[in-house]
Amino acid sequence: MTRLHVTDKGAHMNTPQIQNVCKEIYRDYTGTGRKPKECDIQILGLIIYMYNHTDIDWEEVRYLWIEYLKTGTLDFPTAIQNARERIAHEKDIKAKA
Numbered sequence: 001m002t003r004l005h006v007t008d009k010g011a012h013m014n015t016p017q018i019q020n021v022c023k024e025i026y027r028d029y030t031g032t033g034r035k036p037k038e039c040d041i042q043i044l045g046l047i048i049y050m051y052n053h054t055d056i057d058w059e060e061v062r063y064l065w066i067e068y069l070k071t072g073t074l075d076f077p078t079a080i081q082n083a084r085e086r087i088a089h090e091k092d093i094k095a096k097a
Helices: 015-031 040-053 058-071 076-096
Strands: 004-007 010-014
Touching: 010 015, 015 040, 015 058, 040 058, 058 076
Parallel strands: none
Antiparallel strands: 004 010
C-alpha cells in the first residue's frame, strides 16, 4: 500500500520512501557490526504497519527502527504520544503566526 502520510503539518514521506530510509539505516547498523536477526524484516513490517494505521509519523518510524536496532525494544505508546505532541506543538506555532 502506497500512502502519502498527510497531517496538519502537510505531506510527508510515503511508505516506500520510509522503507528505503529504514533499509539504509539497517545497512548502516549491520555494516558497523550489528548482526542481522531473523525477525528484523518482520519488525520493520510491523513499524510500517503502525505508521499506516496510527498517528505515528515518519520521524517516529525512524526513532522506533533505530531503537529496535540498538536495544531490541519497541515502544509504540511513546512514539504515538511523541507524534501527537509534536503535531499539537506545530499547530500552536502556526496559530500564533
